[in-house]
Amino acid sequence: MTATVPIGEFSRLTYLTIKTLRYYHEIELLEPVAIDPGSGYRFYSTAQVDQAHLIKRLRELNMPLPEIKAVVAAPDQAARDAAIRAHLERMEAELVRTRDVVASLQALLLPSTGISVEYRSIASYPVLSMRSEVAREDCDVWCDHSFGTLYGTLAAADLAPAGPAGATYAAEFFEYDRGEVVTFVPIEPRHRDRFDPATVLDLPARRFAIALHAGPFTEFDRTYGALGSHVAEHDTALAEPVRELYLVGPGDAEPADYRTEVCWPIGRL
Structure with a gap:
């Protein structure tokens, strides 16, 4: 009643x-x-x-x-529950992001230990690649898709990567939150003819200032800031994308165990 x-x-x-x-x-x-x-x-x-x-x-x-x-x-209980569940999942993701930002802020309060910079000359080598203009907010999804496609192409050819995967980001990606992103997986030179020529790229030979970023990408800006500052103060940077090499990345370990080499181009061989 x-x-x-x-x-x-x-x-x-x-x-x-x-x-x-x-x-x-x-x-x-x-x-x-x-x-x-x-x-x-x-x-x-x-x-x-x-x-x-x-x-x-x-x-x-x-x-x-x-x-x-x-x-x-909602037309029924199932539809209503699905809508509520989707919102709760978004909230949980936001809580994870908030915890990461809090941890990052706490780290900023600690004294800086500086950054270790290595100089290395890397010869040109062929890679299987994908490129697209990507918005920053969509970058994680696009990278997951592109690396999945690249590794799938290698597996279909019964081949293994010839080195760590990586990516480059055009300056516009940082300046305007949207720009060209190139993801790549190294291949053996003798295997390049087994792939569509449009997907094979020769990364140019370069000399780099390199810093190792350990941990999740939430702290990536600090590594970029420290390495870029070092280059600005001690070297001459080339006006081209920084190269990232994923020694240990998504799919290989938990975020806390990621290992990424950030390679700042400073000259030719």
Whole structure:
């Protein structure tokens, strides 16, 4: 059995203010079951209490109102649960990101131990590659896709990589949050004819200032900052993309165990 109660009583039943209930009515999120034609006073059913509680909790989880409307209007329990579950997964991912940022901030408070820089000349070598203009926010997904494609192509040819995979990022990627990204996996020179020539690239010979980045990519900016500053202060950088080599990366280990060589080009051989 249900009953109809005025907006003030419904506010007490749901812990939602009258102002909030009026707003939810305006945006058609939680509408009263009846409105007095003379006074315009709103009335709600006690059957709406659970729905109001659901809306309140979703708002406490920072779910956007359009998504809450979709949850409330879901055709069945399964669809409603799927929408809530998707939001919870996004929140969990955000919590992980927040923990990473907190850890990074705490590290910034510690005295700097400096950076170890190695100088190395690397000869030209062929790689199987993919390139695309990529937005920074889409980079992780695109890199996962491209490396999966490259390793899949090698496996189909019954070949193993001839060295660590890597990537380069155009200056525009950093300057405008969108630019060309080239991912690559080294191949033996004798095998280059086994692949589509459009996918085979010869990385140019270069002399690099190199720093090892240990750990997840959330701290990558600090390695770039330290190595780039060292090069600016002691060498002359070439106006071309920095080369990253993934000695241990995604798919090989947990983020804490990643090992990436950041190679800053400073001259030709």
